[in-house]
Amino acid sequence: MENGLSSTGDISLDQAIQQWLQFDKNPKTAAAVREMVKDGKVEELRKCFRARMEFGTAGLRASMGPGISCMNDLTIIQTTQGFCVYLEQCFPDLKQRGMVIGFDARAHVPSGGSSKRFATLAAAVFISRGVPVHLFSDITPTPYVPFTVSRLGLCAGIMVTASHNPKQDNGYKVYWENGAQIIPPHDKGIAGAIEENLEPWHESWHTEDALQSPLLKDPYNDMHSKYMQTIQKHCFHRELNKRSEVKVVHTSVHGVGHKFVQAAFEAFDLRRPYAVEEQKDPDPEFPTVKYPNPEEGEGVLTLSFALADREGATVVLANDPDADRLAIAEKQQNGQWKVFSGNELGALLGWWVFQCWKQQNAGKTPVKDVYMLASTVSSKILRAIALKEGFHFEETLTGFKWMGNRAKDLLDQEKTVLFAFEEAIGYMCSPAVLDKDGVSAAAIAGEFVSYLATKNTSLSAQLKAIYEEYGYHITKNSYFICHEQETIRQLFERLRNYNGEETYPKDCGGFAISGIRDLTTGYDNNQPDNKAVLPTSKSSQMITFTFANGGVATMRTSGTEPKIKYYTELCAAPGNSDLNQLQAELDKLVDAIVEHFFQPKKNNLKPRPE
Known part of the structure; x- marks a missing residue:
C-alpha cells in the first residue's frame, strides 16, 4: 500500500483501506485503521472493510x-x-x-x-x-x-x-x-x-x-409542546385521572424516555410515575442491564419491581432506550409480577382505544370507516374484535414502516385509523405519529389503569374478559441465533423443497398443514392463483404455515439482528375457555416446529438466552 503501509495481500481490501485513509478525517478511526495495518491484523481489517x-x-x-x-x-x-x-x-x-x-x-x-x-x-x-x-x-x-x-x-x-x-x-x-x-x-x-x-x-x-x-x-421546544398538546386529544377521563391514586413505576432503561413520559402523564393530569432512579438518566453504557430491551422481560425490570414493591405500586411501565416501544407488567394477587406479551398488550390497548372512541364518537363517525392494523406476525385478536364490533382490521408485512404507510393511505381516504401494533411491544395509539410511540402509549396505558381501578379490576382481569368475549388468542414467540447466512438460506430452502423440488411440508410432527404463504417467493396456496397478496421480498426469509387445528406459525429472519424468529398463535372461538388445553396444544405444536423445521442441533442454532 501507499504511505509506507504494508499490504494485506488482498487487493480489494487494500484499496478499501487506502480510500478510507484518504477520506477519513476522524483521528480516532483513522488511527485505529493504521494501527491494524501496522500490526498485520488482517482478519480485523476484513471485518471492518469486507x-x-x-x-x-x-x-x-x-x-x-x-x-x-x-x-x-x-x-x-x-x-x-x-x-x-x-x-x-x-x-x-x-x-x-x-x-x-x-x-x-x-x-x-x-x-x-x-x-x-x-x-x-x-x-x-x-x-x-x-x-x-x-x-x-x-x-x-x-x-x-x-x-x-x-x-x-x-x-x-x-x-x-x-x-x-x-x-x-x-x-x-x-x-x-x-x-x-x-x-x-x-x-x-x-x-x-x-x-x-x-x-x-x-x-x-x-x-x-x-x-x-x-x-x-x-425544533425542540416547539415540537415538544405541540406533541404534548396533540396527545391530549386521546385523554378521555381527565377528571378521573385527577382523582386517581393509582401508583405506577416507570423506567426508561438508561434511555431518553424519563422526561417525556413524566410530561405525558402531566398532560393527562395523571399522577407522575415513580422513576427508577438507577435507570432514569441516559447512559450509553446501560450499566444495570445485560440487554437494554424491555421485551426481554423480567431481567430488565428487576429494579422496577423492587421500586414498585417499596412504593406499593401495582403497575410497571418500561420504554426501550429510544422510547418508541412500551412494556407493561402488573403485580398479581399472589404477589408475583406478570409481564404482558406484546400481543396481550395489543389486545388490551386496542380494546381500550376502541372503547374510548365509541364513547366519544357515538353517532358521529360510522364504525365502518374505522380501521386497526397489525403486522402479519402479530396476534389476530384485533381481527376477532373487528368482526364483532364492525370496524375494519388489516394486516401488513412485519414492521411499522408498512403499518405507517398503510395508515397514511387510509387517512388520505378520510378513514379513521385508531390503532396499530406489532408483537414486539410497538404501539401506534395516535395517527399524529405514523410509527410506534412508547410515550403516548405510556400515558394512554396510565389512564387505562386508572379507569380500571375505579371498577376495582386490573389489566390481567380485563385481558381475560377480552379473551372470553372475543375468543382466546394464545401465542408463543421466540428466536434462534444464527450468524451464518448460508445456514439460514439452506434451512428455508429445505422447507420449500421438503418432499422433492418445489414442495412444501404437508404436516409437522403429526400436525396437518392447511395453508402456506411464502413472502420470499410470493407463493400463497390460499389464493386462487397461488400468488401472495402482501408484498414479497427476496432479500428476507418469511414463511407462514396455517395448521388444521387453528394454529398459525411464521418463521422469518430479522432485518437488524442475527436471528431466525418464530411466531405462533392458537385461536379459539368465544366461549372456549379451556385455557390449559389450548396452551398444551400450542406447546406441542411449537415443539414439533422446532424439531422438524428448525432442527437446531443439526443447524447449530443457539436458542434465545434466558
Missing part, C-alpha cells in the same frame, strides 16, 4: 467503529450525501421545505462516535447543499422525528438511534415526507445514491459552520 453496511427499509444499524462495515463519521457522511442527492431528485422544493434530524444518547468512546455527533454531521451535509435542517438540540424519543415531519410538512427525517440494540451499536432511521418510515423503492434508490457519492464533500466535515448557519433551526 462489505459496506447495507442500506435497507430499516436504514442502517451496525456497531460503531472504523471501516465501511461500521457506523462512524465517514459512513454517516457518505450515507447522508447519498440520501441528500436522492431527496434532491425526488423533491424540487427540498430547499424550501427542509428536513429534520433527531438523536438518542448513544456514544462510543473508542471511535469518538455518538448519536449527537452523527446527527450534527448529517446536518452539515444537508446545510452544505442549501437545505434547511431542523436539528433537535437535545435527545428526543424517536417518535418526535416522524411527528415533526408531519407537523411541519418536511420532505424527510432522520433519527440516529439503535433503539434497544447492544451499547456498541448505532443506527440511522429514515422517514419520508408522509411521516412514515421509507419502503421500497426508496431504499434501493438511496443505496444507489450512496455508492455514487462516497467521496466526502468539502463542507460535510464542517460541523461548526453548520451549527452557525441560518439554515439550522432547533
Whole structure:
C-alpha cells in the first residue's frame, strides 16, 4: 500500500483501506485503521472493510467503529450525501421545505462516535447543499422525528438511534415526507445514491459552520409542546385521572424516555410515575442491564419491581432506550409480577382505544370507516374484535414502516385509523405519529389503569374478559441465533423443497398443514392463483404455515439482528375457555416446529438466552 503501509495481500481490501485513509478525517478511526495495518491484523481489517453496511427499509444499524462495515463519521457522511442527492431528485422544493434530524444518547468512546455527533454531521451535509435542517438540540424519543415531519410538512427525517440494540451499536432511521418510515423503492434508490457519492464533500466535515448557519433551526421546544398538546386529544377521563391514586413505576432503561413520559402523564393530569432512579438518566453504557430491551422481560425490570414493591405500586411501565416501544407488567394477587406479551398488550390497548372512541364518537363517525392494523406476525385478536364490533382490521408485512404507510393511505381516504401494533411491544395509539410511540402509549396505558381501578379490576382481569368475549388468542414467540447466512438460506430452502423440488411440508410432527404463504417467493396456496397478496421480498426469509387445528406459525429472519424468529398463535372461538388445553396444544405444536423445521442441533442454532 501507499504511505509506507504494508499490504494485506488482498487487493480489494487494500484499496478499501487506502480510500478510507484518504477520506477519513476522524483521528480516532483513522488511527485505529493504521494501527491494524501496522500490526498485520488482517482478519480485523476484513471485518471492518469486507462489505459496506447495507442500506435497507430499516436504514442502517451496525456497531460503531472504523471501516465501511461500521457506523462512524465517514459512513454517516457518505450515507447522508447519498440520501441528500436522492431527496434532491425526488423533491424540487427540498430547499424550501427542509428536513429534520433527531438523536438518542448513544456514544462510543473508542471511535469518538455518538448519536449527537452523527446527527450534527448529517446536518452539515444537508446545510452544505442549501437545505434547511431542523436539528433537535437535545435527545428526543424517536417518535418526535416522524411527528415533526408531519407537523411541519418536511420532505424527510432522520433519527440516529439503535433503539434497544447492544451499547456498541448505532443506527440511522429514515422517514419520508408522509411521516412514515421509507419502503421500497426508496431504499434501493438511496443505496444507489450512496455508492455514487462516497467521496466526502468539502463542507460535510464542517460541523461548526453548520451549527452557525441560518439554515439550522432547533425544533425542540416547539415540537415538544405541540406533541404534548396533540396527545391530549386521546385523554378521555381527565377528571378521573385527577382523582386517581393509582401508583405506577416507570423506567426508561438508561434511555431518553424519563422526561417525556413524566410530561405525558402531566398532560393527562395523571399522577407522575415513580422513576427508577438507577435507570432514569441516559447512559450509553446501560450499566444495570445485560440487554437494554424491555421485551426481554423480567431481567430488565428487576429494579422496577423492587421500586414498585417499596412504593406499593401495582403497575410497571418500561420504554426501550429510544422510547418508541412500551412494556407493561402488573403485580398479581399472589404477589408475583406478570409481564404482558406484546400481543396481550395489543389486545388490551386496542380494546381500550376502541372503547374510548365509541364513547366519544357515538353517532358521529360510522364504525365502518374505522380501521386497526397489525403486522402479519402479530396476534389476530384485533381481527376477532373487528368482526364483532364492525370496524375494519388489516394486516401488513412485519414492521411499522408498512403499518405507517398503510395508515397514511387510509387517512388520505378520510378513514379513521385508531390503532396499530406489532408483537414486539410497538404501539401506534395516535395517527399524529405514523410509527410506534412508547410515550403516548405510556400515558394512554396510565389512564387505562386508572379507569380500571375505579371498577376495582386490573389489566390481567380485563385481558381475560377480552379473551372470553372475543375468543382466546394464545401465542408463543421466540428466536434462534444464527450468524451464518448460508445456514439460514439452506434451512428455508429445505422447507420449500421438503418432499422433492418445489414442495412444501404437508404436516409437522403429526400436525396437518392447511395453508402456506411464502413472502420470499410470493407463493400463497390460499389464493386462487397461488400468488401472495402482501408484498414479497427476496432479500428476507418469511414463511407462514396455517395448521388444521387453528394454529398459525411464521418463521422469518430479522432485518437488524442475527436471528431466525418464530411466531405462533392458537385461536379459539368465544366461549372456549379451556385455557390449559389450548396452551398444551400450542406447546406441542411449537415443539414439533422446532424439531422438524428448525432442527437446531443439526443447524447449530443457539436458542434465545434466558
